[in-house]
Structures are given as structure tokens and as C-alpha cells.
Amino acid sequence: MHFDFVLGDGFPHPYPEGLSEEEQEEISSNLAVEDLRLKGVDSVEWRFEMTIQFVDRASYDDAKAATGWEAWDEAALILSIRLDGRDGRGAMPAIIVGDKAYCRWMLTA
Known part of the structure; x- marks a missing residue:
């Protein structure tokens, strides 16, 4: 089974x-409740940093191109999700993609 990683509530980054x-x-x-959808997600892990693993090379490449996130482990198809604690909500840092800071994320099957 694989998932879609959906980002929404994207504020300007940095906030003016x-x-x-x-x-x-x-x-x-x-x-927008849904602003960006990354397909073919195998897992998301938030331990010392937040990472996202994809089920195939095409999904990984599409997500890397759409987000600009750096490879965490290219062979395992894992990207490091860019976070910023200054642009989040409460204890949750925002997920940064380009010039947007996203305060909403969800996995959908």
C-alpha cells in the first residue's frame, strides 16, 4: 500500500x-486545504528530523523536483523534509517548499 502526502495551509515564507x-x-x-500532493509515499518518519520515503524512483524524482528537498538516502528513495520552527503553529514547525510554509499535512490512502 502507498499513500499521498498532502500539504495545505501554505503561508508566504518567509512571512512578510x-x-x-x-x-x-x-x-x-x-x-488552500490542499495545495501540493506528493504521490507514491511509502512512509513518513519524524525522529531527529522528518523524512519521507517513496515506493518507486518516479515518485521520488517527482517529489524532489516539486519540493526541492535534499536526498536523505537516494538509494532508499528517502528525502529530508525541510522544516522551519519559526513559521509553524505551536510546537509543530512548518514544512517548507519553495516560498511557502505549510502548516497542514496529512497522509491519504
Whole structure:
């Protein structure tokens, strides 16, 4: 069985400083529940860092191209997920992809 790794609630990264309340509300009101979907995920592990393993080379290559994440173990098809604790919610750091900080992630079958 394999999964899709779905990212949503993507805020600008880094978050702009000095925005008015109206500008912040505009950003918040335009967040997508699903903004990026990575297919062919075998597992996600969060131990000392967060990693994601793929079931095949095509899924790994597609995800690497879409996210820019570095290889953690290329032979095992594992990427290191980029995190940023400054742009998260509470104790959960944001997942960084390009110029977005994602505060929502889920696995779907």
C-alpha cells in the first residue's frame, strides 16, 4: 500500500513583516486545504528530523523536483523534509517548499 502526502495551509515564507491586519486576513482567507500532493509515499518518519520515503524512483524524482528537498538516502528513495520552527503553529514547525510554509499535512490512502 502507498499513500499521498498532502500539504495545505501554505503561508508566504518567509512571512512578510509589517503587514496590516487586513493584509494578514487576506493571506489567511486564501489558504488552500490542499495545495501540493506528493504521490507514491511509502512512509513518513519524524525522529531527529522528518523524512519521507517513496515506493518507486518516479515518485521520488517527482517529489524532489516539486519540493526541492535534499536526498536523505537516494538509494532508499528517502528525502529530508525541510522544516522551519519559526513559521509553524505551536510546537509543530512548518514544512517548507519553495516560498511557502505549510502548516497542514496529512497522509491519504
